[in-house]
Amino acid sequence: MLTASNFDKASVTRILFENFPSFAIGLFYAVGIAAIAVFAWGVHIQIRKYRRGRPVAGPIDLRARFADMMKVVADHRTIARRDPAAGRAHRMIFYGFAVLFIGTATVTVDYDITARVFGYHFWNGNFYLFFKLAMNLAGVSLVGGLIYMMVRRGWIKPPKLDYKRPDRQPADPDYDRSGYRREDWAFLWTLILIGITGFVLSALRLVWLQDRAVVWDTRWWSPVAALLAEFLRAAGLGSSGASILRTGLWWFHGLLALTFIALIPYTKIKHIFTASGSLMMRDPLAAQRLPRIAPESQSVGYKAITDFTWKHLLNLDACTKCGRCHEACPANAAGAPLSPRDVILSLREFANEALEKNTLPDEVKLDVHGKGIGQVFMETVWSCRTCMACVEICPVAVEHVPIIVQLRRKLVEDGEMEPQVQKTLQAIHKNGNSFNESKRKRAAWAKPLPFEIKDARKEPVDMLWFVGDYASFDPRNQRVTRAFATLLHEAHVDFGLLYEGESNAGNDVRRVGEEGLYELLAENNIAMLGKSTFKRIVTTDPHSYNTIRNEYPDFGGKYEIEHYTSLLARMIAEGTIRPRRSLDYRVTFHDPCHLGRFNKGYDAPRQILAALGCDLVEMPRSRDNSFCCGAGGGRIWMSDPVGVEKPSQLRMHEAARIEGLDVFVVCCPKDLTMFEDALKTSGYEGKFVVRELIELVAESLADAAGDGPVSDDQRKAVLA
Incomplete structure (x- = not known):
């Protein structure tokens, strides 16, 4: 492969606007400036919207938070969790887009700043060749990731990407969310067209300038474009035809890219910035430690959209509609009129309608509670178990539970509860x-x-x-x-x-x-x-x-x-407690939300079960993905709809699929209450039992005939 050393360094480059008349160049700059102006106005609208929210209490260490955000964005760990394929595809899109953006910015710096101001070109020679290779590889990454995402939405169709609303009826005016699907597809098609036309433009340039040795002999530094160029030549395309096609496609590609930039603040594309901002403002104890009400506060909770903090307004825009919270929510799984995603999207729509205008509407139209378009139903708010499954799995740090609790605070103050x-x-x-x-x-x-x-x-x-x-x-x-x-x-x-x-x-x-x-x-x-x-x-x-x-x-x-x-x-490990016999039970363990997800207490219960000699078979959903019993958030004090299975019953079905299960182990009083009741109502009584971990420890310490494993007769007694 040839390098810049084979040619004059200054000639190994791409001449911007080559063969373009002056008026065309001027027109492009005019369109570019207009696109930036539209973008800037949109940014102004968004910032004004956030400023209409309340301030966030307490000092914020932006330096530390920025560093944490960059780590999360760089490794994509929150996106890859429980959906590695989507994580890989998004990583390809992100890094491909980032490199292409940096490359475009580099060309702008060279052409419009260093060359014009200092008379110095650096976009040539070996730097230019490696630049071309990096841009080609980035384009492949971008297009490959986008193709997977299109296949995922169009053919794989995971249920979590179905925007059907559990809190609305088909006749409701805001039931239809097909606009989001159209927006998703428009985003994917726009970006993939930008990527593909970029490759074709490079290929057409190679065919057009095939007689220029410095261009043709270094073509393999753009491997994808070079392959396309070979294909176009084999199809009979000559230099003049390539020149004509290049001119038309250049304008299409450029206008599409500028339109993409202009629309960032107004469309899904803004999640590039809002998701990063949400991650930077992430509170690791968002649901574990709810905010206090300031003594001087005149109102409690969230009634109007202007009661939201600017951080929570940012959260609303950060949501990418990925559906992971929707999929993880036990209330949604049990058929309750709640999807954490839909609560966030409803509030986002409400905020955009109310806060993006030049002047705020009257107070009545700012109320987020009710049955109107974009409002959140009381039944939806009370369906939440506050189990934090939604907050924990959200890849962009949306604080669903704190927002829902703030909505509840206002309902409680107004006496609107069961x-x-x-x-x-x-x-x-x-x-x-x-x-x-x-x-x-x-x-x-x-x-x-x-x-x-x-x-x-x-x-x-x-x-x-x-x-x-x-x-x-x-x-x-x-x-x-x-x-x-x-x-x-x-x-x-x-x-x-x-x-x-x-x-x-x-x-x-x-x-x-x-x-x-x-x-x-x-x-x-x-x-x-x-x-x-x-x-x-x-x-x-x-x-x-x-x-x-x-x-x-x-x-x-x-x-x-x-x-x-x-x-x-710890007492077992130190020998303070010494089990007298091995409990030869086949068990599964339920991670309680407030010990597991809230406080990362996953290992100690499992260490105890191992010390007791139990054969532990993990639930399909365990540890941070554990499925709530349904008691949290005060739901244990509320009646569930008749004829609808509770989250605890769904959990029993999951446990019943474990072959040979003897004991379903819990370590929470509410879990014991919920699951023993669910065991009976779901039809598994006599097949296995629900026991508190303390009871198994006590059993292992009890005197027995012999110190060996539990006998078949003893196991039957436990199951009785």
Whole structure:
């Protein structure tokens, strides 16, 4: 292959606007300036829209966030997760487009800046040849990725790319989302045409200038264009014909590229910038630690679109409609009128209609709640389990759950909630628990125990056990609670309780949207903990664990806290607890949302099961992809529609497909309640059982005839 050394360096280049008359060059620059002006106006409209939102509280370390964003964008890990094929294709498109953009900018710098201002050309010689090769490879990457995406949408058609809305009926005026499909195809066709015409233009130039040695002899530095040129010559195209075709195609390619640039702020293309901005503003604890309401705030939650922070308005534009949140949502899977994607798209449409105008509409037309076009239905907002599956899988860091909770806060303030939820909140306010039981009964579960549990309010303890509502009051969970107390007692752990001083931790109260009650609960619990002497906290409730760990510090309550699974795993590893026999059960484990996705507590439960001798078969959806039981976000206090399967029942169907399953293992009081009920209603009672991990640990420590594995008779007894 020839290099620049075979020719005069200055001649190894491409002459811009070669053979173009002056008026044509002037016309191109005029169109280019017009495209940039349209682009700039669109950017102004978008910035004005975001400025109409509320400010984001707290300082923002833009340098650190920018670095994190660049890493995510560079490695594409959020796009490749659970969809590696789409990730590879998007990576090809992204890097192909980026190199082509940089290459175009390089030509502009050489022609319009360094050459005109300093009289210096650098776009020639070996630099130019390697430039051509890089641009050819980038074009192949871009076109290849786009072809896959077109095949994916046109033939593979994954369900998550179906924009059918679960929150609307076909007769509703905003049910039809076919406009998004047309936009998707327009985006793909425009970009692929830009890429393909770029190759054809290069090939036509080679045929046109085939008699110029410096052009033809270096053609293989543009391998794709060279192959196309050979094909065109074999088809009988000569230099004059190539010149004519090149002129027409040059204008088509140039106008298409400039139109693409001009439309960036107005179309899907803007996700190039909004997705990057959303990733840069990403809060790793977005759903784990919900925002406080400022004391001076005149309103609660999101009622009007102008109540949104500018960050959440940016989130709305960042959504690429990939459908991963739609696919992951347990409410959507169970047939509820909720798709996280559709909530975001509805709010985006509403924001564009209301905030992109020169003047804001009246207050009534800014209200995002209701049954109107673009508004979010109350039923949709209350369907959310706040399980964070949508936030966790979103490749562009959209904060669906915090947005939905903000919408709930306004509904709660206006009293627009199910009567059952309202009664539960009233019970929690009155008695500090969701069972509406007297505070004095909170530790009644401990009365049958043959030993006393210390009162941490009266005497110092090493470990304070924050029990939680379901573990304290639900009869089935009380058996587990007593088993855990016995484990700690027999292991000589110095532990105590708050007794009636403990109140509901407030995690689900906050996610229901009752921020005022949450703050009251948090402040009461922090005050009570402040009166107690302890070194660390343990809890058997992942919901309590999440809010005490992640949210109480905002109220001055910072503690060393762990979920019981990490405590028991450590005690087993250290030999403090020694299983007496191997539990030869075939088990599967359900990762609770608030321990797993919220707090990355994946390993400890599995370490315990391995130490107990269980044969663990992972669920198809496990760890960060675990499927919510349906209890979160206060849904355990709400009735589900009759005749529709609940998320917990769908989970039971998934478990039932595991051959030879003995035990479905949980480590959350709400999970135990939800799944034991679902086991019966889904028709699998007697085929396997639902057990708390604590119960399996206790069983492994119990005296038995022999120290070997569990016998067939013992297994049958467990399944009975």
